[in-house]
Amino acid sequence: MQTKVEELSRVKEIGFMGKVTASLSHEIKNTLAIINESVGLMGDLLRQDVPENWPQYSRLTELTASIEEQVQRSANIIKRLNQFAHSMDKSLADLDLNETVRQTVVLAQRFASLRRVNLETELDSQPLHLLSDPFRLLYVMFGLIERAINCSPKEGEVRVKTERSGKKFQVTVTDQGTFGPDEIRALVSASVSAEAEQGESDLALLAQTTEALGGTIGAEQETGGLSKVILSFPATMPTI
Amino acid sequence: MAEYRVLLVDDEEEFVSALSERLMLRGIEVDSALNGEEALGRMDEKEFEVVILDVMMPGLSGLEVLRQIKSTHPNTQVILLTGHGATREGIEGMRLGAFDYLIKPVDIEEMLEKMKEAAKTAHMD
Numbered sequence: 001m002q003t004k005v006e007e008l009s010r011v012k013e014i015g016f017m018g019k020v021t022a023s024l025s026h027e028i029k030n031t032l033a034i035i036n037e038s039v040g041l042m043g044d045l046l047r048q049d050v051p052e053n054w055p056q057y058s059r060l061t062e063l064t065a066s067i068e069e070q071v072q073r074s075a076n077i078i079k080r081l082n083q084f085a086h087s088m089d090k091s092l093a094d095l096d097l098n099e100t101v102r103q104t105v106v107l108a109q110r111f112a113s114l115r116r117v118n119l120e121t122e123l124d125s126q127p128l129h130l131l132s133d134p135f136r137l138l139y140v141m142f143g144l145i146e147r148a149i150n151c152s153p154k155e156g157e158v159r160v161k162t163e164r165s166g167k168k169f170q171v172t173v174t175d176q177g178t179f180g181p182d183e184i185r186a187l188v189s190a191s192v193s194a195e196a197e198q199g200e201s202d203l204a205l206l207a208q209t210t211e212a213l214g215g216t217i218g219a220e221q222e223t224g225g226l227s228k229v230i231l232s233f234p235a236t237m238p239t240i
Numbered sequence: 241m242a243e244y245r246v247l248l249v250d251d252e253e254e255f256v257s258a259l260s261e262r263l264m265l266r267g268i269e270v271d272s273a274l275n276g277e278e279a280l281g282r283m284d285e286k287e288f289e290v291v292i293l294d295v296m297m298p299g300l301s302g303l304e305v306l307r308q309i310k311s312t313h314p315n316t317q318v319i320l321l322t323g324h325g326a327t328r329e330g331i332e333g334m335r336l337g338a339f340d341y342l343i344k345p346v347d348i349e350e351m352l353e354k355m356k357e358a359a360k361t362a363h364m365d
Contacts, residue, residue, distance in 0.1 A: 026296065029323040029344050030252055036345035037258035044265050075345055082324050 011091045014135055018088025025082040032071050032078070039067045080106055087134040095137065097128035097169050097233075101162050104141040111146060116154045119145070122161040128169045130233055132213055140213070143206045144173045144229055151177025151227075164235060171231040174222050184219035184229060244289040244359035248272045249279040249305065250321060251297045262348060268355070276300030283313055289362040290355050292342075294321045295329045303332055310337045317358035321346065 043064040050057055083103060105121055112119040130137075148158040156176040163170055179187075187203040207217045215233040222228045246268055250256050256272045263270045271286065273279035277300055279291070291309060295302035306318050320333045320341040330341050339358045342351055 026323045030255070033344040033346070034252055034255045034258070037255055037262060040348060041258045041262050044262055048265065071345055079324065 014088045014091075018085045018135070021085035021088075022082055025078050025085060028078055029075065032074055036068065036071045039064050039071070043068075084138070087138050089134075091133045091135075092131060093134050095130050095132055095134060097130050097171065098123045098162050099127075100134070100137055101141060101160055101171060104138055104145060105160060107138075108142060108145045108149065112149050112158065115149055115152070117149050117152045118155075118157045119149070120157060120159045122159065124162045124164060126164070128162060128164060128235070130169060131236070132233070136209055136213055140206050140210050140215075140231065141171060143202065144171075144217070144231060147202065148173045148175035148177065148229070151175050151179055153177075165232075167235050168232045169235045170233075173229045173231075174226050175229075176226055179227055181219035181221050181227060184227060188217050188219070244355070244362070245269045245271070245287065246355060247279060247282055247288040247291045249274075249276070249291060249297075249302075250294040251275055252294075259346075259348075266352065268352075276302070276305040279305055280308055280312075283309065283316070287313075288316055289359040290339075291316055291318045292321060292351070292355070293318050293338075295327075295333060295341075296323065303329060303336060306333060306336050306338055315362055317362045319351075319354055319358055 043061070046057065046060055046064065050060075052058075080103075084107065087103075101121060101123060105119055109119060145158065145160060152158055152175045158176075159172075159174040161170075161172045161174070163172075184203070188207045190201065190204045192201045192204045192208065203217070210217050210231060213233070215231060218230045218232065220228045220230060246263065248256055248260055248263075248270055249272070251274055253274060256274065260270045260272050271282055271288070273282050275297055279293070280300075282288075283291075293302050293305060293309075297305075302320060306320070309316055309318055317339040318333075318337070320330065320338045321344055322330045322333075322341050323344055324330075333341060339361065340354050342354065
């Protein structure tokens with residue numbers, strides 16, 4: 001069991017990572033701003049001073065437009081990086097589970113695309129407020145979604161659903177993989193071994209973190225032979 | 241003749257240079273400063289309807305500059321430049337009386353629109 005000093009140390013380490021990542025993302029944004037204005041000025045000067053019948057006019061116009069698009073694309077990626085960095089600011093915050101799932105799915109999207117897996121969400125229409133550790137919650141959700149993506153066949157689908165179920169909030173990750181609920185439950189409750197092969201203890205480690213957050217990981221069979229991994233938390237109102 | 245005068249304040253010289261030139265091409269009268277102290281000095285020499293002010297600068301911070309502008313030049317409208325949206329600095333800036341904020345990298349048309357609105361408000365005060 002972690003001592004309080006170890007826990008404090010872990011919180012400080014994560015906070016350091018978040019602070020530096022946020023600072024670096026800010027610096028990159030400044031660089032993007034310079035590129036954006038410089039290429040914008042190139043476009044302005046082209047349109048103002050260069051006749052349209054100049055041979056390279058249209059090619060240069062295309063190139064400046066393409067650079068502006070990529071700047072915007074980079075800015076969106078940096079925004080996601082910055083949001084991720086700020087998840088490490090505090091170890092306890094009032095969160096909306098829907099927003100955390102949204103953020104996690106955005107972070108996992110590239111991993112899904114690389115495996116040609118379709119990632120879908122079905123979010124509860126009401127906010128699901130939870131007092132929790134933003135970074136660790138992201139870590140658990142990402143771990144479950146990544147696992148589902150890796151289990152899925154190419155062109156398969158992973159679905160992430162949030163809902164209030166009685167006195168619990170649930171995040172259900174459904175995949176088209178071959179692991180049945182019994183196998184998943186066994187992996188969740190397995191002992192964590194430092195000597196285990198890479199990936200063997202992943203679900204057990206996620207379960208440990210989930211337990212530390214006050215939640216549980218379960219598994220069920222979905223209709224059509226699909227597997228569901230269910231992350232549950234008590235639906236208590238936040239008090240901060 | 242330009243309808244309003246703008247002071248652009250940011251510590252990134254290349255950003256200030258390129259953006260100033262773009263605004264001047266669009267008929268805006270622009271002056272610039274690379275830090276907070278220089279910005280406040282410029283404002284003592286000349287009236288500006290609008291200040292575009294970077295939030296994160298070394299030395300005198302954007303928020304401190306904003307505070308001083310609101311105290312000594314209450315009619316001048318300040319639009320903050322921030323790296324990210326609803327940050328502590330952005331929210332605090334709005335509380336201190338900033339007209340609005342823009343997220344870098346800025347869309348120049350959006351900036352022109354906000355500057356025009358800010359200048360109208362500056363003239364009304």
